[in-house]
Amino acid sequence: MTGKGPEENTNKTERKMIVDQAEKLRLMMRETRKAAHILAITSGKGGVGKSNVAVNLALCLMATRRNVLLIDADLGLANLDVLLNVRSRYTLAHVVEGKRRIDQVIQHGPGGVKLICGASGLTGMTELTDFQRQGLIHDLTLLEQQNDYIIIDTGAGISKNVLSFCEAAHQTLVVTTGEPTSITDAYAMIKKLVQGCSGTKISLLVNMAESRVEARKVYQRISAAAKRFLSAVVYDAGYILRDEHVIESVIQTEPLVLAYPRCQASYCFLALAGKLGRSAGAQGEQAGFFRKVVNWFF
Ligand SMILES: Nc1ncnc2c1ncn2[C@@H]1O[C@H](COP(=O)(O)OP(=O)(O)O)[C@@H](O)[C@H]1O
Ligand SMILES: [Mg+2]
Structure with missing residues (x-):
């Protein structure tokens, strides 16, 4: 009789454990495969230049052969289509309403940048059925895998919609000007983001x-206050100089970095893209951002 000795049984158990471990690792790798770096652009106060930052930053990143998708999530004042001179019949609202698929609402703008236009109809997202929700999650998850960067123009002010996009992003760029009211509102926004405990990396752009x-x-003023009163780190994204060419480019409906690539502000945008590219590249993003965002709406 050749009964299995205790040694052989142990080997079998060890082999099974190794196979199980390998399977777990494979699953983990599948879940943590590189996805788009999600950047939300927000501000406390309106009119500080968020949309111009979103558009020009996207174009600078495109110039480094990155795939960039812009999403206009400013539900009140959606205007990226105007800045990019892109006509769009369909928006994210049509996707939610089931009238269009997500790939049918992506527009192609100058420089090859992709754009999903916003609309106030988005507030209807709260009334999604389970079926619609699952469909949207699936669609948006696909976008994470197809892009290097997804840049979301969130609109200004503290609201659930704005905060939900920021809190679920890998990084939030809070835009302020040097005006005292803008600084105060930027700090209030940062405070809300910190209280949300989402782990989004908060950077300040002047x-x-x-x-x-x-x-x-x-x-220094904002980061010192955040450190002292909120125990939070606010990263320095740098600055964009005041430059009349920005105003000109808006009037001409041609993005600044394309219309005036050699002006002071365009150089600032290039520097910002370089800085962002370095910090984003170091992270190796995880998929699942939109799953988090969609969850917020229910
Ligand atoms: N760096 C800048 N220099 C000069 N004017 C600027 C600059 N950035 C923005 N602006 C002006 O501010 C206006 C508002 O910018 P916008 O991007 O629409 O702000 P927001 O999206 O925050 O409401 C622009 O139309 C432009 O006239
Ligand atoms: Mg705007």
Whole structure:
């Protein structure tokens, strides 16, 4: 009789454990495969330059051969289509309503940038059926895998919609100017984001800065307050100088970095894209952002 000895049984158990471990690792790798870096652009106060930042940053990233998708989630003042001079019949609202598939609402703008236009109809997302919700989650998850960056223009002010996009993003760029009211509102936004405990990396961008020194002072003021009163780190995304060419480009409905690539503000956007590219590349993002966002709406 050749009965199995205790040694053989142990080997069998060990082999099974190794196979199980390998399977677990495979599953983990599938779940943690690289996905788009999700960047939300927000501000406390309106009119500080978020949409221009979103558009020009996207174009600078495109220039480095990255795939970029812009989403206009400013439900009140959706205007990325105007800045990019893109006509769009369909928006994210049509997807939610089941009238269009997500790939049918992606527009192609100048420089090859992709855009999903926003609409106030998005507030109807709260009334999704389970079926619609699952469909949207599936669609948006696909977008994470197809892009290097997804940039979301969230609109201004503290609201559930704005916060939900920011809190679920890998990084939130809070835009402020040097005006005291803008600084106060930016700090209030940062406070809300910190209280949300989402783990989004918060960076501050000073737009319409008169100088590097002025921008630095604004950053130091806000980051010091965040450290002292919120125990939070606010990263320095740098600054965009005040430049009349930005106003000109808006009037011409041609993005600044395409219309005036050699002006001061365009150089600032290039520097911002370089900085962002380095910090985003170091992370290796996980998929699942939109799953989090959609969950927020219910
Ligand atoms: N760096 C800048 N220099 C000069 N003017 C700027 C700059 N950035 C923005 N602006 C002006 O501010 C206006 C509002 O910008 P916008 O991007 O629409 O702000 P937001 O999206 O925050 O409401 C622009 O139309 C432009 O006239
Ligand atoms: Mg805007």
